[in-house]
Amino acid sequence: MGVSIKLYRRFEQQGIVPARRPRFLDDVAETLSVSAHALERAMNNIPAVRARISTAGTVLTQLVDRYVSQPGRWKGPAVDDADLLDLAALYGRPPQRTRRVLTHELGELRHFLLRMRRERAIADFDTDPQRQHLAHAASERWLEHFSKELALIPERLEQFHRRSVPSDAWQALVDMHDAGARPDGPWVPGTVLGRSATLELLPPSLAQQHQFGDVCAARLTWEGLRHIRLFQDLYGALYPGIRHPLATKQRAPGAAKQPGDMQFSIPQISVRFAFPPLTVAKIMRGSGSKGVDVRLSPTVVVRVGPARPAVTREQDASEEPQEPGS
16 A cells, blocks of 8 residues: 555554545555445544544633633634644644644634624613513524534544545645536546646545546546535635635526536547636636637647637547446
């Protein structure tokens, strides 16, 4: 597997995934010939993992008392806070990274606290008994939401640190999401997703890759789509310079296609392809009226412009690539 015995022992005994190996869990599952879900269950049963989640809950409660409940400008926990350093050590991640993620999580709790105290003030000081009664009930509901959300954070951090990917790989996942490249959707050519080194970082459990002739392409798995929905806010905190996934918009049947979501096909290849919307927008800003040629492979060129993409094959493929199995 290309890892040291020390790193593997740490994974097997403590459930800590090497920070710079985003494909690590996929590699373990393949090497041991087990499913990803079986591996997750095994990791959840490691005593050190259960102890870490319990300890993290206690430490988070202390951080909430120290930072969330205190009035003043919100800054998040101090980078040298002893409890934050303990959490970073528990998850095997750098303190600065841990602080960014915790600042987001604790900030969300602060919003719950704000709403709870606002309702409590109305319940305590409003002159209308009916409004007081309603506000008291609302305050209790927000307190319940606060407690539930606080209890979910340790498990969410555990799952995020297991599966998180580097910034360039996250950008590729976001581009696939925005292009609609899900398991039942089109494929995104690899040349517009980043360097080949970036594609090599993508875990197979999150993104499926396939070679169509000489065109490499990728699209999200269902687990990849779930990963984006669950952790996009944590990635936003971790990589603030990378945009969030675009919200999915419904378009009325028969409505004209927008430049950013045009799909296209390649002769002799039986699947559909798509470019990420922002990629198309960048190309069209500098394309003028004629468009720009985007090379997908040594033999395939796509002209992107105001009209629908036009595909040119510079030579015929020797055989027709087919849609891969699920």
